[in-house]
Amino acid sequence: MQIFHKIAREPLVHFLIVGALLYAYFDLTHKNPALRQKEEITLLKYDLKQLSRQTGIKDKKVLFDYLKYQKSLLSDAYSLGLYKDDKTIQNILLHKMEFILNANAKIKEPTEEELKAYYTKHPKDFSQLEHFDLTIKEFDGNIDPKLIEKVRLFGNLNKADNLQKLKGVTLDDISKKFGKYLRLKIAAMPENYWSHPILLHKKIYLFYLSNKQTGSIKPFAEVEGKVYKQYLFTHNTIALRKAYKQLLSNYIIKVQ
Known part of the structure; x- marks a missing residue:
């Protein structure tokens, strides 16, 4: 029992559990869009400037597309109540959502x-x-x-x-x-x-x-x-x- 509690406290285990929850949630809600209401995502001009400094990209239209991509994936994670105002945690959640998006779009080997x-x-x-x-x-x-x-x-x-x-x-x-x-x-x-x-x-x-x-x-x-x-x-x-x-x-x- 002590070993179980020790394992359960490990951050890696937390994110494995989070990953499984995110995948199940993504699969359910995106195959059944009627299960959720549309939410608003607001893209701020300040965020575009900050993203430009972080990435080195100057093209505003490209920045807008990338910011929209980030915000939409993170919003899906936040829908599970996983919001935390911490850049490291946000990056981990974004990585998880990218993995899930790729898994959801996986194609089969052609004949x-x-x-x-x-x-x-x-x-x-x-x-x-x-x-x-x-x-x-x-x-x-x-x-x-x-x-x-x-x-x-x-x-x-x-x-x-x-x-x-x-x-x-x-x-x-x-x-x-x-x-x-x-x-x-x-x-x-x-x-x-x-x-x-x-x-x-x-x-x-x-x-x-x-x-x-x-x-x-x-x-x-x-x-x-x-x-x-x-x-x-x-x-x-x-x-x-x-x-x-x-x-x-x-x-x-x-x-x-």
Whole structure:
């Protein structure tokens, strides 16, 4: 009995219990949104300034998306009465909620039939790439790439500030401007999705490939590995955005 009491007092055990409660609560309320009323989340301009200092991000629209992401996840945790005005505890709760959000959006391993169907549905992504449009978002190299990845997944980067847009470029153009490494990355990208963060020349970039002009489609056997990677990337992105959108539907977002 003494051993049980000792274990029960351990902080790690507390957070394991909290994690289990959060997961059960998230699963119940997000599959049954009628069980809860919409709550208000207020985003303060002061919080945006503070977040800018903490993260190094200057783009106000990107900051707004990231602050909304943080506040909505923490509000779900607070709904269980887990609020505490302590930054360390808040970070732990945020990490727990991120883990739960990812678990809730987990996708299953695709079958060969699903991969072939994906290949057929997206012929441009598996054809000879001739030219395309490229949108570029640049971040300071000191910013945490994990933070930028969250913005990629849950923000609206197409409305971000200071986007660089290149029209009708080729892979040779990319090699000349950025080098062969990025050429390989761009060639592997699906159309109409922002890339993972890419570090180049002490800067972090996100790339968005659109308006692909292509030649003939390559045989499935030749690009099967690429089909598999793109399937996982796109379906994981879609599943996470869907889970996040469902979470946001529980809240009314206001800015002051």
